Amino acid sequence: MNLHHPPLxxxxxxxxxxxxxxxxxxxxxxxxxxxxxxxxxxxxxxERRLNQLAVASPSVTLPPEVWHGLEQRLFPVEAxxxxxxxxxxxxxxxxxxxxxxxxxxAPQWIAPTPNAGLSFAAxxxxxxxxxWTVAMSEDGRLHxxxxxxxNVPANQHCLLWMKTDDRPPMMLGELPDQGDARTxxxxxxxxxxxxxxxxxxxxxxxDDAPPAQPLYxxxxxxx
Amino acid sequence: xxxxxxxxxxxxxxxxxxxxxxxxxxxxxxSLADLLARCALNDRRAFEALYQQAAPKLYGLLLGITxxxxxxxxxxxxxxxxxxQRASDYRPxxxxxxxxxxxxxxxxxxxxxxxxxxxxxxxxxxxxxxxLADEGPGPEERLHNEQSETGxxxxxxxxxxxxxxxxxxxxxxxxxxxxxxxxxxxxxxTVKAWVRRSLQRLKICLGESI
Numbered sequence: 451m452n453l454h455h456p457p458l459x460x461x462x463x464x465x466x467x468x469x470x471x472x473x474x475x476x477x478x479x480x481x482x483x484x485x486x487x488x489x490x491x492x493x494x495x496x497e498r499r500l501n502q503l504a505v506a507s508p509s510v511t512l513p514p515e516v517w518h519g520l521e522q523r524l525f526p527v528e529a530x531x532x533x534x535x536x537x538x539x540x541x542x543x544x545x546x547x548x549x550x551x552x553x554x555x556a557p558q559w560i561a562p563t564p565n566a567g568l569s570f571a572a573x574x575x576x577x578x579x580x581x582w583t584v585a586m587s588e589d590g591r592l593h594x595x596x597x598x599x600x601n602v603p604a605n606q607h608c609l610l611w612m613k614t615d616d617r618p619p620m621m622l623g624e625l626p627d628q629g630d631a632r633t634x635x636x637x638x639x640x641x642x643x644x645x646x647x648x649x650x651x652x653x654x655x656x657d658d659a660p661p662a663q664p665l666y667x668x669x670x671x672x673x
Numbered sequence: 674x675x676x677x678x679x680x681x682x683x684x685x686x687x688x689x690x691x692x693x694x695x696x697x698x699x700x701x702x703x704s705l706a707d708l709l710a711r712c713a714l715n716d717r718r719a720f721e722a723l724y725q726q727a728a729p730k731l732y733g734l735l736l737g738i739t740x741x742x743x744x745x746x747x748x749x750x751x752x753x754x755x756x757x758q759r760a761s762d763y764r765p766x767x768x769x770x771x772x773x774x775x776x777x778x779x780x781x782x783x784x785x786x787x788x789x790x791x792x793x794x795x796x797x798x799x800x801x802x803x804x805l806a807d808e809g810p811g812p813e814e815r816l817h818n819e820q821s822e823t824g825x826x827x828x829x830x831x832x833x834x835x836x837x838x839x840x841x842x843x844x845x846x847x848x849x850x851x852x853x854x855x856x857x858x859x860x861x862x863t864v865k866a867w868v869r870r871s872l873q874r875l876k877i878c879l880g881e882s883i
Contacts, residue, residue: 464872468843469783470850476787496872497776498768499879502825503844504775507734516732516746517724520753525717576743603725 463492515575592634596626611649619660644670705770712760738782738847752778828878836867
């Protein structure tokens with residue numbers, strides 16, 4: 451690489467920032483960067499120019515645990531205190547913790563035997579922490595407990611959906627947050643509800659359209 | 674007076690505090706530059722507001738490159754750790770705040786993909802991605818809507834459609850020359866020349882001679 455030739459230096463910096471400089475050429479470029487201020491200036495200039503394109507990226511809803519993880523990583527004591535200090539957490543914890551313990555500790559005892567016993571589901575984040583538990587009573591009502599504060603933006607909410615193979619997701623209602631509990635009704639039109647998959651979406655309050663992709667999904671378990 | 678000082682403490686209990694925090698975030702009209710400046714002073718509320726405002730777009734940028742929600746979330750988290758740690762490095766001459774933050778997270782994504790086989794895409798197929806990013810317009814139209822007054826949009830319009838598409842595929846999807854050539858069904862040499870000339874033209878148009 452002839453880095454004393456400004457046009458070549460600039461062209462390499464441009465393709466480095468764009469990402470089209472690859473393989474051995476990219477690695478060599480990176481080893482030269484620390485010792486060549488002019489090269490670093492060229493890279494900075496191209497980052498400033500090309501990354502204006504970032505504003506045209508689509509906005510995509512984030513899983514709330516990304517913020518939780520970030521908070522715990524940067525401010526571990528603060529995040530832990532706000533979690534344990536949430537009095538609302540304890541309100542629904544008795545039933546929820548039993549269900550969560552069953553799900554977490556004894557999955558091998560749980561046989562998928564629909565139409566019998568207590569049906570419940572645990573909705574977990576990608577770290578496998580339980581966010582909500584859902585228990586279905588015999589009359590078809592769903593008792594939902596929130597175990598984690600979700601840090602949902604004020605203009606959004608988390609919705610619970612039922613998805614079966616043969617029909618689009620059907621909305622069951624808004625999920626509780628901040629340790630609260632809520633009872634939702636299973637639509638009478640839903641045959642064999644425990645055969646379906648529960649979906650969770652986070653979306654603007656003004657938009658109750660079925661999600662294209664769920665934020666979380668889980669299957670029913672039966673005791 | 675700093676607005677943060679009148680807010681209830683973060684660790685206070687009960688729903689009221691949470692709602693107050695959410696309202697603060699929603700009502701905040703602070704610019705990203707203001708929020709970054711306050712992050713440099715270790716203002717965690719500003720950091721949360723910055724995250725709420727900027728993270729969805731940066732996540733969209735990372736998802737476009739990785740097509741893998743878990744990897745994109747990991748990279749976003751790593752990016753925001755760096756944003757928090759380096760907030761005091763931000764200067765307006767480095768570009769708009771979102772440009773600066775985009776530089777941090779996109780560099781992580783490109784570094785990651787160039788270390789492995791970037792043709793191995795994540796779990797999101799083209800259809801899944803189209804649904805997730807279902808805002809109708811593609812990047813060109815979004816760019817026009819977001820930056821209709823800026824030189825970048827005007828300069829991109831001076832580039833022919835196919836070379837411009839090659840640049841967009843490299844930027845928004847993190848594709849290399851050979852993958853772009855396959856995608857556009859054009860010879861590799863043609864795609865390389867398109868990208869090189871487009872970048873030169875962009876710089877000249879933006880008023881900077883090479």
